[in-house]
Amino acid sequence: DGGITQSPKYLFRKEGQNVTLSCEQNLNHDAMYWYRQDPGQGLRLIYYSQIVNDFQKGDIAEGYSVSREKKESFPLTVTSAQKNPTAFYLCASSSPNSGNTIYFGEGSWLTVV
């Protein structure tokens, strides 16, 4: 089945540690995105990539890093520099072939303990 797979679904991290969230898509989409969602708030864009080997900062990129070495993969690293990393993280992708509509994965919960 085509879709966007995020892993892990739940992740606990100790303060001071980096953690990487995986996002893989088999939709052949060119663009991929990472959003952060906090309770009672909308989605905020962390990073996005419109093409392989290229990515841009979103609205809240500080404390995060990404890579886009393959079209189907866009991992997000939450670094120790991120002051308040506990949140729900959503990966998404889109393509001009599908009207640039953005489709989402099921999300990853990150909790800092």
Place this chain on the structure above:
Amino acid sequence: GEDVEQSLFLSVREGDSSVINCTYTDSSSTYLYWYKQEPGAGLQLLTYIFSNMDMKQDQRLTVLLNKKDKHLSLRIADTQTGDSAIYFCAENSPNYKLSFGAGTTVTVRA
């Protein structure tokens, strides 16, 4: 402040119609979207409307767009308990990003 605004909560009786409203600011948006999020899950695309349309109907869902007032609404007919969720309005930007509202939590009561 946010570019997309929605009311935060809506309570509706089962079987009634729900109307969720949204205002946006970017007049160059070509598409406007409605997403549904159930607890602990990702966002599911419900429907979208192209900016040159006034209305789009898809089964129980009706989207109305007033481009002059930058107002978008989603009507859910015959609301069911399975419609309880958070609904997000979103507008696209020229570089294919989306701007989201804070979400409207819809609670369906018996």
